[in-house]
Amino acid sequence: MSTPRGSETDERFSRGQKQVLWVLWLTYGSFYFCRNNLGVALPGLQVETGYTKAQLGTVLMALKLAYGVGQLINGQLAEHGSPRRLLAAGLLASAALNVAFGWATGLYFLTFVWACNGYVQALGWPPTMRVAANWFSPRQRGRAIGLIGTGYQLCGALTFVVAGWAAHRFGWRGALYVPALLVAASAVHMLCFLRDAPESGSSQDTGPARPNGNWRENLRLTLANRALWLVALALCLLDACRYGFTDWGVTHLKEVQQASVSSAAFKYAVLPFGGIAGAYLSGWVTDRFFGGRRTPVICLLLTTLGLLSLAYDQLIHQGMLASVLVLFGVGFCIFGPQVLLVGTLPVDLATRGTAAAAAGFVNFMGYMGAAIGDKLTGRLAEDFGWPFAVRFWAACAFAAALVISFLWNTGRPPASTHA
Numbered sequence: 077m078s079t080p081r082g083s084e085t086d087e088r089f090s091r092g093q094k095q096v097l098w099v100l101w102l103t104y105g106s107f108y109f110c111r112n113n114l115g116v117a118l119p120g121l122q123v124e125t126g127y128t129k130a131q132l133g134t135v136l137m138a139l140k141l142a143y144g145v146g147q148l149i150n151g152q153l154a155e156h157g158s159p160r161r162l163l164a165a166g167l168l169a170s171a172a173l174n175v176a177f178g179w180a181t182g183l184y185f186l187t188f189v190w191a192c193n194g195y196v197q198a199l200g201w202p203p204t205m206r207v208a209a210n211w212f213s214p215r216q217r218g219r220a221i222g223l224i225g226t227g228y229q230l231c232g233a234l235t236f237v238v239a240g241w242a243a244h245r246f247g248w249r250g251a252l253y254v255p256a257l258l259v260a261a262s263a264v265h266m267l268c269f270l271r272d273a274p275e276s277g278s279s280q281d282t283g284p285a286r287p288n289g290n291w292r293e294n295l296r297l298t299l300a301n302r303a304l305w306l307v308a309l310a311l312c313l314l315d316a317c318r319y320g321f322t323d324w325g326v327t328h329l330k331e332v333q334q335a336s337v338s339s340a341a342f343k344y345a346v347l348p349f350g351g352i353a354g355a356y357l358s359g360w361v362t363d364r365f366f367g368g369r370r371t372p373v374i375c376l377l378l379t380t381l382g383l384l385s386l387a388y389d390q391l392i393h394q395g396m397l398a399s400v401l402v403l404f405g406v407g408f409c410i411f412g413p414q415v416l417l418v419g420t421l422p423v424d425l426a427t428r429g430t431a432a433a434a435a436g437f438v439n440f441m442g443y444m445g446a447a448i449g450d451k452l453t454g455r456l457a458e459d460f461g462w463p464f465a466v467r468f469w470a471a472c473a474f475a476a477a478l479v480i481s482f483l484w485n486t487g488r489p490p491a492s493t494h495a
Contacts, residue, residue: 087215087363092274096211097220099270100204103163105227106262107200109235109255110170110193111139114177115323116239116341119330120248125181129327133454136323138187139194140315140447144440146198151298151436152291159203159272166199167263171256178249194443201418201439202432209423209431210273214368218420222359225415226352229407232322233348240341298433303425306483308441311417313476314378315442316449317385318410320469321347324453328462329399333392346400350407351414358412359420370421371483374413378477381409385470389463409473417480418442425486445472 089097118132154162173193177186204224212220235255242250298304325347329340358377362370384405391402418439426434449472456465 089212089216089220092271093211093216093220095269096207096271097223099266100207100224101227103167103262103266103270104200104204104224105229105231106167106259107170107197108228108231109238110174110252110259111197112232112235112322113174113239113251113255114139114190115326116236116243117248117251118323118327120243120251121181122327124248125183127183129454129458130451131183133451135183135187135190136319136450136454137447138191139197140319140443140450142191142194143198144194144443144447146195147202147436147439147443149436150198151202151433151440152294153199154202154206154432154436155294155430156291159207160267160270162199162203163270164263164267166196167259167266169196169199171259171263174252174256174259178252198436198439202436205419205423205435206432207270207272208419214424215363217423218359218363218368218370218416219356220359221419221423222356222415225355225359225411225419229348229351229355229411231348232351233345236326236341236345236348240345243341244336294430294433297430298426298437301425301434303483303486304422304434304438306479307417307421307425308438310374310378310476310480311414311438311442312445313472313479314410314414314417315446316452317381317469317472317476318414319446319449320453320465320472321406321410323450324457324465328457328466329392332389332462343396343399344403346403347407348411350404350409351411352407354408354410354412355415358416362416362420368424369485370416370424371480371486374416374421374480375477375484377409377412378473378480381406381413382470382473382477384409385466385473389466413476413480 114136121127122129122132150162170193173189173196177189177193180186205221208217208221208224238258239251239255242254246253322344325344326340329343330336333340354377358373362368362373366372384402388402388406391398419435422434422438423431449469452468453465456468
C-alpha cells in the first residue's frame with residue numbers, strides 16, 4: 077500500500093515519497109543522455125561533413141524549437157494522460173532517434189531527426205512535474221524538485237564522460253549509440269517502479285479538483301497568469317546562456333585550448349557537478365530561509381552567472397585548476413536558478429490543478445530562448461570569434477536577473493493549497 081503525501085505541517089518525506097522521488101530522479105535524468113550528447117559528437121561530425129558552425133547551430137536550434145513546442149503541447153497531455161506512459165514513450169523514442177541520427181550525414185536529415193528528438197524529449201518534464209505535484213506538498217517542493225534537478229545534473233555530467241569515451245572509442249556516432257542503450261534501460265526501470273499518485277497506480281491528481289479537465293480552460297488559466305510570463309521570459313534568457321555553455325562548450329574548449337574532444341568533454345563534466353550543488357542547495361535555501369520565496373536566490377545566482385561568464389573566456393587560459401573552478405561555478409549558477417524557474421516556481425504560481433501545464437509553458441519559452449541562443453552563438457563565434465559569443469551569454473544572464481526581479485516578493489506558496 078502506498079504512503080500518502082506528507083501533510084503541510086510535516087516537511088519530512090514519507091517512505092512512499094522517497095521511492096517516487098528517486099525513481100523520478102533517475103528517470104528524468106536519463107533523458108539527458110540522449111540530449112546533451114550531441115555537443116560531444118559535434119566536433120567529429122563537423123570534421124567528417126565540413127558543415128559550418130552556423131549550419132550545426134541550425135541542427136541544435138531544431139531540437140530546442142521542437143522541444144519548446146512539445147513542452148506546450150505535452151504540458152496539456154500530462155494533465156490528462158498517464159505520466160508513466162508518456163515518460164516511457166519519450167525515453168524509448170529518444171533512444172531510437174539517436175540511433176537514427178547516426179545513420180546519415182545529410183544536413184536536412186540530421187536537422188529533421190534532431191527536431192523529432194526534441195519533441196519526444198519534451199515528454200519528460202511535464203509528466204515529471206505532474207507526479208511531483210501529486211506527491212509533494214508546497215513546503216516540500218523546493219527540496220523535492222531540487223533533488224530531481226540534481227539527477228539531470230549528474231546524468232548531464234555522466235553524458236559528457238560516457239559520450240566522450242564513446243566518441244573516442246567508436247567515433248562521433250558512438251556518442252549517440254551508447255547513450256541510447258542507457259536510456260532504453262531507464263525506460264524499463266521506470267515502468268517497473270514509478271507510481272503516478274499516492275494510493276493509486278493510475279494517474280490521479282490528489283490535490284484539489286482540477287478546473288474542469290478542459291484543455292482550453294487549462295491553457296487559458298496558464299496564459300492569463302502574468303507572473304508565469306515573467307518566469308518564462310527569465311528562463312528564456314537563462315536557457316540561451318545555459319545552452320551556450322552545454323552545447324558549444326566542448327567545441328569552444330577544443331578550439332581555444334587546442335584540446336582533444338575527450339579532454340574537453342572531461343573538463344566540461346565539471347559543469348553539471350556544479351549544477352548538482354546549485355540545484356539542491358537553491359531549493360533547500362528557499363524553503364529553509366526564505367519561506368518559499370524563490371526570487372531573491374534566483375536574482376543573486378543569475379547576477380553571479382553573468383559575472384562568471386565575463387571572466388570565463390580569460391580564466392580558461394590560466395590552467396586546469398582555473399578552468400575546473402570556473403566551470404563548477406558556472407554550473408552552480410546556471411542550474412540553481414534553472415531548477416527554480418522551470419519547476420518549483422511555476423508549480424508554486426500555477427492555478428491549482430494546472431502544475432504540469434504551467435511547467436510546460438515556462439519550459440516552452442525557455443527553449444525558444446535556447447533555440448535562438450544556439451543559432452546566435454554559432455553565428456557570433458563564426459563571424460566575430462568566441463569572446464564575443466561568450467559575452468552574449470553573460471548579457472543573457474544579466475537580463476534574466478533583471479526580468480525576474482519584478483517578482484521579488486512573490487512565489488511564497490499558500491499554506492493550505494496544492495498544485
